[in-house]
Amino acid sequence: FYTLQAPADIFDRVVTTFKFTPASATVPSDWKTYKLNGTTIQFRHPGSLVLKEANEQQYGNGSAYRFASFESDDLFMQVDVNNPGMGLNMEVTGQKQTQVAGLQVSYQTLQHSAEAVPNLNERKKGVFVQFTKGSDDYSILFRFPLSGLDQTNLIDKILSTFKFTN
Numbered sequence: 001f002y003t004l005q006a007p008a009d010i011f012d013r014v015v016t017t018f019k020f021t022p023a024s025a026t027v028p029s030d031w032k033t034y035k036l037n038g039t040t041i042q043f044r045h046p047g048s049l050v051l052k053e054a055n056e057q058q059y060g061n062g063s064a065y066r067f068a069s070f071e072s073d074d075l076f077m078q079v080d081v082n083n084p085g086m087g088l089n090m091e092v093t094g095q096k097q098t099q100v101a102g103l104q105v106s107y108q109t110l111q112h113s114a115e116a117v118p119n120l121n122e123r124k125k126g127v128f129v130q131f132t133k134g135s136d137d138y139s140i141l142f143r144f145p146l147s148g149l150d151q152t153n154l155i156d157k158i159l160s161t162f163k164f165t166n
Contacts, residue, residue, distance in 0.1 A: 027161055035165065038066050039081050041101070041138065044161035046154070048072040075151050076143040077158070081136050088141070089116060090126055100140075101162040105131035111146065121147060127155050133164065 027044055035042040038056060054068040069078040090110035098107045110126040117123045123146040130139045140159070144151040 027157060031161075034068065034070075036066055036068055036079055036081065038064060039136070040164045040166065041079070041081070042163055042165050043079075043158060045070060045077070045158055046072070049075060049077060074144055074148055075154065076141075078141045080139045080141075083137070083139055088126075088128060090124070090143075091116075098159075100129060100131060100159050101133075101164055103131050103133060105129050109152075110143075121145075123147070125150070127152065129159065 028046070030047060031044040032047055033042060033044050034051070037054065049070040049072045052069045052071045055066070057065045059065070063082060065080070065082045065084060067078060067080045067083065069076070071077075088110060089112070091113050092108050093111050094109040096107050097104055099105065100107075106129065108128045110124075110128055112123040112125075114120075114123075124143045125146050126141065126143040128139065128141050130137070132138070140162075142151065142155045142158075
């Protein structure tokens with residue numbers, strides 16, 4: 001014989017079997033950790049994203065601009081601290097507020113226009129994130145081929161690993 005149960009009881013029994021894990025737990029263990037020299041910002045990235053350049057420039061007032069750029073076949077990433085100005089040469093296609101390293105940040109999606117880059121194979125999409133912590137301004141730019149795989153899930157996963165260290 002069968003006992004009928006109310007749908008709410010079945011729902012509660014099913015939901016209690018779910019296991020919720022933090023986003024950082026889903027980052028693959030083979031990802032590399034990078035800490036930007038002279039700062040407290042640290043993040044993880046896939047091993048296929050190779051460091052291309054890291055540099056620091058001192059200004060006359062004692063402040064410093066620091067950056068690191070990474071590249072793979074499918075993705076470019078640049079992290080800047082106190083960049084005096086970054087020309088994106090891309091149109092903003094969307095904007096939202098989100099969290100990075102525990103801070104509220106501006107998250108913009110970008111794309112080259114046909115007018116700016118007539119050749120479809122050279123057009124890129126991207127994400128641009130900006131935030132301030134203390135007296136430092138941070139910007140993170142990602143670009144990937146418009147004709148390739150959408151990399152926004154990977155970008156969001158990389159952003160979920162950003163943190164400030166001592």
